[in-house]
Amino acid sequence: MEEDTKPILVPVGGDESNYGIMNIQFNPEDYKCKRPFHVEPTNIVSVNNDVQRVTEEASAMNKRIHYYSRLTSPADRALIAPDHVLPAPDEIYVYSPLGTAFKVDTCTDGYGKNSSLVTIFMIWNTMMGTSILSIPWGIKQAGFTSGIILILLMGILTLYCCYRVVKSRQIIPLIDTSNWEFPDVCKYYFGSFGQWSSLLFSMISLVGAMVVYWVLMSNFLFNTGKFIYNYVHDINVTDIVPGTNGSNKVICPSAASSHLPWNRSVVFSADNITGFTLFEKWWNKSQTVPFYLIAVLLPMLNLKSPSFFAKFNVLGTVSVVYLVLLVTVKAAHLGIHLEFHWFTENEFFVPEFRILFPQLTGVLTLAFFIHNCVITLLQNNRNQENNVRDLSIAYFLVGLTYLYVGVIIFASFPSPPLSKECIEQNFLDNFPSDDIMSFVARIFLLFQMMTVYPLLGYLARVQLLRQFFGNAYPSLFHVLALNLAIVGAGVAMARFYPNIGGIIRYSGATCGLAFVFVYPSLIYMISLHRAGQLTWPALIAHIFIILLGLANLIAQFLL
Numbered sequence: 001m002e003e004d005t006k007p008i009l010v011p012v013g014g015d016e017s018n019y020g021i022m023n024i025q026f027n028p029e030d031y032k033c034k035r036p037f038h039v040e041p042t043n044i045v046s047v048n049n050d051v052q053r054v055t056e057e058a059s060a061m062n063k064r065i066h067y068y069s070r071l072t073s074p075a076d077r078a079l080i081a082p083d084h085v086l087p088a089p090d091e092i093y094v095y096s097p098l099g100t101a102f103k104v105d106t107c108t109d110g111y112g113k114n115s116s117l118v119t120i121f122m123i124w125n126t127m128m129g130t131s132i133l134s135i136p137w138g139i140k141q142a143g144f145t146s147g148i149i150l151i152l153l154m155g156i157l158t159l160y161c162c163y164r165v166v167k168s169r170q171i172i173p174l175i176d177t178s179n180w181e182f183p184d185v186c187k188y189y190f191g192s193f194g195q196w197s198s199l200l201f202s203m204i205s206l207v208g209a210m211v212v213y214w215v216l217m218s219n220f221l222f223n224t225g226k227f228i229y230n231y232v233h234d235i236n237v238t239d240i241v242p243g244t245n246g247s248n249k250v251i252c253p254s255a256a257s258s259h260l261p262w263n264r265s266v267v268f269s270a271d272n273i274t275g276f277t278l279f280e281k282w283w284n285k286s287q288t289v290p291f292y293l294i295a296v297l298l299p300m301l302n303l304k305s306p307s308f309f310a311k312f313n314v315l316g317t318v319s320v321v322y323l324v325l326l327v328t329v330k331a332a333h334l335g336i337h338l339e340f341h342w343f344t345e346n347e348f349f350v351p352e353f354r355i356l357f358p359q360l361t362g363v364l365t366l367a368f369f370i371h372n373c374v375i376t377l378l379q380n381n382r383n384q385e386n387n388v389r390d391l392s393i394a395y396f397l398v399g400l401t402y403l404y405v406g407v408i409i410f411a412s413f414p415s416p417p418l419s420k421e422c423i424e425q426n427f428l429d430n431f432p433s434d435d436i437m438s439f440v441a442r443i444f445l446l447f448q449m450m451t452v453y454p455l456l457g458y459l460a461r462v463q464l465l466r467q468f469f470g471n472a473y474p475s476l477f478h479v480l481a482l483n484l485a486i487v488g489a490g491v492a493m494a495r496f497y498p499n500i501g502g503i504i505r506y507s508g509a510t511c512g513l514a515f516v517f518v519y520p521s522l523i524y525m526i527s528l529h530r531a532g533q534l535t536w537p538a539l540i541a542h543i544f545i546i547l548l549g550l551a552n553l554i555a556q557f558l559l
Helices: 056-069 116-127 135-142 144-167 182-232 270-282 289-301 314-334 358-367 374-379 384-412 436-469 476-496 500-530 536-558
Strands: 093-095 101-103 236-239 264-267
Touching (some): 116 314, 116 374, 144 358, 144 536, 289 436, 314 436, 374 384, 436 476
Antiparallel strands (some): 093 101
């Protein structure tokens, strides 16, 4: 028999709760996996320092649980005590490193402490990212009607695949998978190939997001600096770019690329000519601004812990809410401009169905992507039986947000005089730099991205360096080398390929092929086959899902 060296009293980590002076750490999600133990009453303390007693029944049950747990390996759940024989929650105690046991007065029968409402909000907040800026462009590429249909269908499809990810741990028999993430499930079914391939695709999603962030931060920083400089020096620059007149000006930057750089009217005093020329030289959207970000973000990436930046996660919610407000206000002033041309294109409107629709599906794959972290988010749900319901509600709200922003921007875009083809991959680019509401939106998004970027870098560092060195921070040299590579990719893209729609759909279709379409479907089919329950309809349906993911990836490189 295996030597009894595993301690009964196990210090637990996770969320910190300050109980008195001991600062004992207890994670409620460990309630069912760390069974209650017995301690002498003289060693039991509580917040109020009142005497706590352990019943004889609880003591005897603990001894039986301890005995049976030694008869099998920790991974074997065959002799794990079922929940209905455990003592009541008021007999649960957590070990303190100080040599005492603390009674958990607030322990509940659940894996986490978040309510369903908080869980839904967390998933919505996590999923809402930079893709929202490209949804109107994606609808334009697919066509208005087909764009709406694709958002609905992709939302349903990615939700189902996410559901399969959530259930993937539960279909593994006789193994305690309570602490597993989806890459662990992939390793169980596919061995080292599943482990390393899941790492590869996870890194693609992280690095792709970081590259998109760098391009957008360069864009927002450039426009913000331009607005401030022109306002301070009372400079009025009117580019000869197609656009509307009035206080709610909408422009078509893509049409400006054919104009020469001197085709503009600049109004300022003679004393400011030299200063303005120097400003344009050193404040260039692609030549200089992407490099300025290095001085700010590279030191932040090298910090051992990004916990400080996690405090600013609320900015993501504020940014999305403000974008919805901006879209609503702009639409109220611009009105609705729609004409339905089902298959033909004219000067101002696009067909309802276009062959370029895979560009939208590529964007949507990343827009609905949460599959690599959904298990972690749902583990903190107090009511585990509501996981599927809460996940579905969160997906519904995300899809509704995407639909609202995409449809309103597309429908209110002033055609004529501008063509719908003028809708930019970042719809904020359709508003001039001196637009006040757009300026505020860029400020919000810039600050939010500068706080999220170190978190993404930390996740990339943990996933990659821990696999190779067993440590997320092996040395400053290794961390610096990784961060320089990631930053270099962002600078290169901002410099030579500032195409956020392309980056989003390429990274989305690539990582989505593995985490959204292939792995969840394969794992489900394998589990059904091992249980002797695989049917032809299930086999055909899930092979079709895999083929859809493969076609989605291939189409990104053909269009």
